[in-house]
Amino acid sequence: MRLGVGAVLAALFLAVYAIPAWVSSPSNVGNIILSPLFWPYALAGFTGLTGFGLIYSGLRLDQSGAPLEEPSDEAGAAWVRLALMAVIMVLTMLLLPGLGMVLTSMLIFAATAFLVRTRHPMTALVCAVLVPLVLYAFFAHVAGVAIPQGEVLRLP
């Protein structure tokens, strides 16, 4: 039901704003079905239809349905942890070019391990150092991939 409303709104947003603004089409397109716009508009239309279908089936059946999630012991803390994970991901993207992939991965590993409250903190720390190093050795020297090196640490 909520999903259906969301889909209809998304379809409207696509058709009214997103497609005209972000899809460019040359002026000399001979036939509408060849235009770069044709397919996105068709998809927006189908999305709207699916949305109405979801609303309809939601109304008709009018059921409470199964709960969306299994009850969690602490709903508030769960959201805080998810937000922290999002912060970790944003930081990863910011740090990768400067710190290099190996150091960044070590930080991510440690941060994530403690975020999920690991029962083996020492093992986690050891792995946090070793796993990125082993992966680096493999990808850089066996697979020949140019793994980004940081300004701080330059591995052979």
Next chain:
Amino acid sequence: MTFKTFGKTFGAACALSLGLAGLALAEYPERPINMVIPYGAGGATDISARTIAEPLGAAVGKPLVMANVTGAGGATGSVAVQNAKEDGYTMLFARVGSHSVNPAMKATLPYTLEDFRFVTVYEINPVACAVSSSSGITSMEELIAKVDQGGVTYSSSGVGSLLHLAAVMVLSEFGVEEPLTQTTHIPQKGGGAAATAVLNGTATFLCTNSSSIASFVANKQLVPLMVTTAEPVPGFDVPTAADLGKPALHQLVGWTGIAGPDGLPDEVADKWGTWMASATEDADFLEKMTARGSVIELMSPEDANAFIQGQYDTFRKLVDDLGMRIEG
């Protein structure tokens, strides 16, 4: 015997990547150089780049780390080098598609020729036009006659690729006045798909690097009509552009070169000049490349720039005359 060679190659590769790291030299290059290949593995640029990487690596004395960064007809990889530090540790294998056809055709391209400093062009690929053997066409005159009847199509590896522009340029040189409306362009995803499209009758003809259709020609699945060079191409028993009296088509060739970001220091560019000179002397490299139909022709930075600019100007004029430029 072959396994000894395998072992040796592998051993050498390991030694190169691990052992040399200890020797820190004060001057360029003191560490491995990243070489960006803006096209996918197995393509013409990739094979050319990986073939020269062997003798070039020996000349440089440091490992060359090859990195395929594909997408948007070579634009994604080119931008990665355009935005890289100008220290000579990130270099690009530039190609005709990414650095003369694309800039000429696409107004929305995020870079121009001025954003790069070319240190060399080392390989020229003749362009050949071909039709399917089941089409019954055997010469350029027959193809042009067919254009007047209508319904002629050509395939390419995508909008703004060399194949796209080559077909239009050839048609226009042979007197087709409105190539964009008299014939139809059927773009495909990649050069292999473009050749397949002609094989299975989706498109009438294509003009592409001779090397990429050599095996189809040898197998008599495709019939070549012409090559754009002045000299004949081995394996292609057809008239050259010079024979057909179209010298303007000599500009229409593929090439591979090496470029860095615009602000590349002079000493780095000079180093590359000497390295390339010794790398292209390598007998093994020459043999492999010529076997694939390439012409090895080492250009100095000045010659390379003039050559690319000249090709760009020719293409740009054609694009503007026909109104082919992509603005959106």
Next chain:
Amino acid sequence: MSFVDSLAAGLSLVGNIEAFLALFLGVAIGVIGGAIPGMSATMAVALTLPFTFAMQPITGILLLLGVYKGGIFGGSIPAILIKTPGTPASSATILDGYPMAEKGEAGRALGMALWASCTADVISNLSLILFAGWLASFALSFGPPEFFTLILFSLTIIAGVSGESLLRGALSALLGLLLATIGLDLVYGTNRFTFGDPNMMGGLNFIAVLIGLFAIPEILAMVRHPTAHVGKARSLGKNWVTFGEYRRSFKSIVRGSFIGVFLGSIPGIGAAPSAFLSYSEARRTSKNRENFGKGEIEGVAASEAGNNGVAGATLIPLLALGVPGDVITAIIIGAFMIHGLQPGPMMFILNVDIIYGLFIGLIVSSVFLFLIGSIAIRGFKYVADVPKRILIPAVLVLCIYGVFAVNNNIFDVGVMFVMGWIGFAMMRYRVPAAPFLIAFILGPLLEDNFRQSMLMSGSDPAILVRGPITWFFWAMTLLTIIAIARAGIRAVKAGPLLGQPPQG
């Protein structure tokens, strides 16, 4: 030359220890490469290519073929163990393989994956040897209109992997189709949803989307509720697939293999759609269809048969026409050319010894795959015993390295993260991920082939029904849609049991 002579010539070519060693080594490299997400079979083949330059042609090509076959199987290992497909082809294996691992049956799932893979491999190789000529001529009759109808038909498999609600599946598929439009337009080269960013112009990287959609939501779910898994058995256990289970899935395996052979012999489709099609057909006809998606061993068997059935068959267009069917065979064609061999009809006349040498090698490769696969499963199965809260950060770091390695682009890591959140939201709203993935693969093919057909015909839609192949697929599509609709109506009449109209 008679058949026996050709066979003898081929045998003399591969009848040495080097050729078999190369093949064995190739399969081993492939299984390991395929098992590392982001490495994928494609990259493993590309990396092995330079080493083949110095070898005898047949030895080098057998090495590459070994890597290819090993890689396609290897991809199923992480798909089952950590919900991260090692190669795109193994994404269908996740649907039932990972739930099995969650139930502590990773050993059974991996065993079945291996048995199904080897069976499909044998069928695929035999098809190549027996029907290469016939299938090759068939492949060339596939132009854009035929492709369009085939892909339209393939999209109906979305109904088969939608889980409890067809509408939610459709929504997921539409999201996939929309995200697939990002990038440069095929026909006009204009920007669609790129926001002027050169990284977006190439479209979203497929592997980044794939890993983001499957692996990252699992990590996020873990972060949300770190102790959810405690108390659930996850260890590999002693259980191993039994012959009875293999026999029970045998029909699905054979069907999947032939779907793979058929789709593999047509250039440009690849192994992932084949695996999904095989999976959805197995589900449609199985007695245990209710259990599909919840850890049904037949689902694993069907997916793995579907993707391995492609591996031998892609060599049909390669050898008979010189046309590469996918990226991997495009690289292998490079190896042929380096050695001065030109695949195509003439090769069956000029280099018949090499052709037969390859055939013999391929047959042997199935045996090697079985041997190395068994060893690899024993090695990798300990992953299932790693404490989950150590495994999760390790998977995250592995995904970052792997996704970067695909295209040497940090931007792809960001794509993976964003897709991870989208996948997590989909998981919470019970929108299935598999339709998204199928649509993301097939959507661009559908649009491109439609527009290419229109260009060919000058916008005359009659071209879409131009021959028997198109008629066949139109009929199949119609029949499937009718079947789905009837099942839907029946379910609605039967009353709202689950609150949603079930799938078809």
